[in-house]
Amino acid sequence: MATINAYQALDASEKEAKKDYIDRHSPFITVANNAKAGEKLPVNVRLGKDYSHPDDADHYIAEIKLFDGETLLASAALMTGVNGGQGAKGQAEVTFFVVPQKKMSLTAVAYCTKHGLWQSDPAVVLVG
Numbered sequence: 824m825a826t827i828n829a830y831q832a833l834d835a836s837e838k839e840a841k842k843d844y845i846d847r848h849s850p851f852i853t854v855a856n857n858a859k860a861g862e863k864l865p866v867n868v869r870l871g872k873d874y875s876h877p878d879d880a881d882h883y884i885a886e887i888k889l890f891d892g893e894t895l896l897a898s899a900a901l902m903t904g905v906n907g908g909q910g911a912k913g914q915a916e917v918t919f920f921v922v923p924q925k926k927m928s929l930t931a932v933a934y935c936t937k938h939g940l941w942q943s944d945p946a947v948v949l950v951g
C-alpha cells in the first residue's frame with residue numbers, strides 16, 4: 824500500500840523545515856459549509872496554499888480525487904503542461920460539481936509523479 828502523506832500529520836518543527844515541500848503537494852478544499860439537498864455544489868481543490876509545484880514532464884501533479892468519506896465522488900486526470908510545462912510552476916486546480924443529499928465529509932487526494940499521494944484535511948458540508 825502506498826503511503827498517503829497528510830498536511831496535518833507533521834509536527835510544527837517538521838512543518839516549518841519542509842513548509843514549501845509539504846504545502847505544494849497538499850490539496851486544499853474550498854467549499855461552502857452549508858448546502859441544499861439536491862442542488863449542485865461547487866467544490867474547489869487546489870494544490871498548494873502558498874507554494875507552486877513544478878510542471879515538468881517527469882514531475883507534475885497527475886491526479887486529483889474527491890472522496891465523501893470512503894466513497895470516491897470524482898477524479899480528474901491532469902497532464903504535464905496544464906500549468907505551463909517544462910520549467911514552469913503552478914498550482915494544479917480543479918472545481919468539481921457535486922449534488923449532495925446528506926451531510927458530507929469531503930477529502931481530496933492528489934498524486935505527484937515523484938512524491939506520491941497527498942491527502943487534504945477533511946471539509947464537512949452540512950446539508951439541509
Ligand SMILES: [Fe+2]
Nearest residue numbers: 935936937938
Ligand atoms: Fe512533487
